[in-house]
Amino acid sequence: MTAIWWAISEGDTAALAVGAPAALAAALISLALHPDPLPVVRPLGLLRFAGFFLVHSVRGGIDVALRALKPSMPIDPRIITYDLRLPGNTARVVFTNTLSLLPGTLSAKLGRDTLEVHVLDCAGEVTAEIARVEDRVADLFGVRLAPHAGGAC
Amino acid sequence: MMSTLDTLTAGIEYALYAAGAFFFLAGSVGLVRFPDVYTRLHALTKADNLGLGLVCLGLAVRAGSPVVALKLLLIWLLVLGAGATACYLVAEAARAAEVAPWTRGERR
Numbered sequence: 166m167t168a169i170w171w172a173i174s175e176g177d178t179a180a181l182a183v184g185a186p187a188a189l190a191a192a193l194i195s196l197a198l199h200p201d202p203l204p205v206v207r208p209l210g211l212l213r214f215a216g217f218f219l220v221h222s223v224r225g226g227i228d229v230a231l232r233a234l235k236p237s238m239p240i241d242p243r244i245i246t247y248d249l250r251l252p253g254n255t256a257r258v259v260f261t262n263t264l265s266l267l268p269g270t271l272s273a274k275l276g277r278d279t280l281e282v283h284v285l286d287c288a289g290e291v292t293a294e295i296a297r298v299e300d301r302v303a304d305l306f307g308v309r310l311a312p313h314a315g316g317a318c
Numbered sequence: 319m320m321s322t323l324d325t326l327t328a329g330i331e332y333a334l335y336a337a338g339a340f341f342f343l344a345g346s347v348g349l350v351r352f353p354d355v356y357t358r359l360h361a362l363t364k365a366d367n368l369g370l371g372l373v374c375l376g377l378a379v380r381a382g383s384p385v386v387a388l389k390l391l392l393i394w395l396l397v398l399g400a401g402a403t404a405c406y407l408v409a410e411a412a413r414a415a416e417v418a419p420w421t422r423g424e425r426r
Contacts, residue, residue: 193412207341222367226341226364228366229348229365230345230348231344233352238351238356243421245414247349261406266367266401273409273412283359
């Protein structure tokens, strides 16, 4: 939190007099309000996740831009139900939001152990792609997942 | 007097802005052309993710300071988080209201 404040104030150390106590208070309050224990993010997992996210953000942006601009507008959307393997609410929320930012998938509803995903184009290995994102989020939190059973789009 | 390096940096900067603007534009085109609420959300989240990322990268090149670059990275990540969350809430509300997703073959 303090590091974030430091970045926001553009490295102005004088601003830390206000920022540091505020950051500490914000961190403590959010920890107190958070219902279950926060999972620990692994640095190496974070690095791999960041690389994966950047590459796929570019792919996702280009993919949807082309579909929107092509006169034929090639889309074949559907809602599929994906069986979650990730344990824990925090990891699942990270996965849900990540999926919405990546190519062709949009999280629509997080259920008890399933996630409804709106798929922009059903052609291709959509379920396997979603499982790959889930693997990356698992790696971020140092969790190992069994291979996904897969499923038709 | 601008040096060659300055000219090069400015060139990279404006190329990044232009690329960012292109993806914002494409996202807006998708918002107009796509047939239903779900597909429109696709256009907004993906294209704006990349568009804002490119604009922030251009601004970071302009600033030429690591702290400001870090701040821009933070802005990008916060907007991504807010965007993805808002998008999820809209999609979930649409599901709850039983808005049927558009399928191929239907008229737009």
